[in-house]
Amino acid sequence: MNQVRIILDWVEGAETSVALPTYQTAGAAGADVRANLPxxxxxxxxxxxxxxxxxxxxxxxxGYEVQVRPRSGLALKHGLMLVNSPGTIDSDYRxxxxxxxxxAGDAAFTVTHGMRIAQLVVAPVVQGQFVMGEINETERGAGGFGSTGQG
Structure with a gap:
């Protein structure tokens, strides 16, 4: 599996005993990140x-981004979502x-210090070159939501 080096640093006031992002299995695409609520x-x-x-x-x-994605167990069991999922952390953000x-659940939920709250996925970035021009037509055309039928 390919690896990309992501350098981490603690923000001022953070509790430094909280575990760093960690892959829970050898095949995991996302590393769990934890709440830091000292x-x-x-x-x-x-x-x-x-x-x-x-x-x-x-x-x-x-040339890379880090995507912030929800944890499926928290979504299924408690209705927790990430509003802007997937969130993007750009390479120039510090x-x-x-x-x-x-x-989004039906009961209150408490996020506690050290809890795994999301997962981070490192992904390559390709930037588009946006230019004006004539757009080729396709069979689908401008058909939007549900235009290709059901099932």
Whole structure:
């Protein structure tokens, strides 16, 4: 499996005993990232959202991004979602990494210090060159949502 070096640093005030992003299995595409809440927890009532700090900032090599994605177990069991999923961390961003968590479930949920709240996926980036020109037609044409039928 290919590896890309992502350099991490703690933000000021972070609890440095929290585990760094970790792949849970050898074949995992995403590394779990944890909440860094040294002063307590974040309670999310149904419908509420919050920016949960990870205590980290990172240096991503040019030509790559880090995508922030939800953890499927939290989504299934508790209705937790990431509002802007997948979120993108650009290679030139050096600020703190926070995760926007939304409780779409029917019960309150508490995000606790050290809890695995999202996963990080490192991905290559290709930038497009956007130019004006004549667009070729296709069989589908301008057909949008549901235009190709059901099932």
């Amino acid at each position: 002063d307590g927890a974040v309670e999310l009532v149904p419908g509420a959202r919050a920016l949960v700090p990870t205590g980290l900032r990172m240096e991503i090599p040019p 600020g703190p990494l926070g995760v926007i968590v939304l409780n």
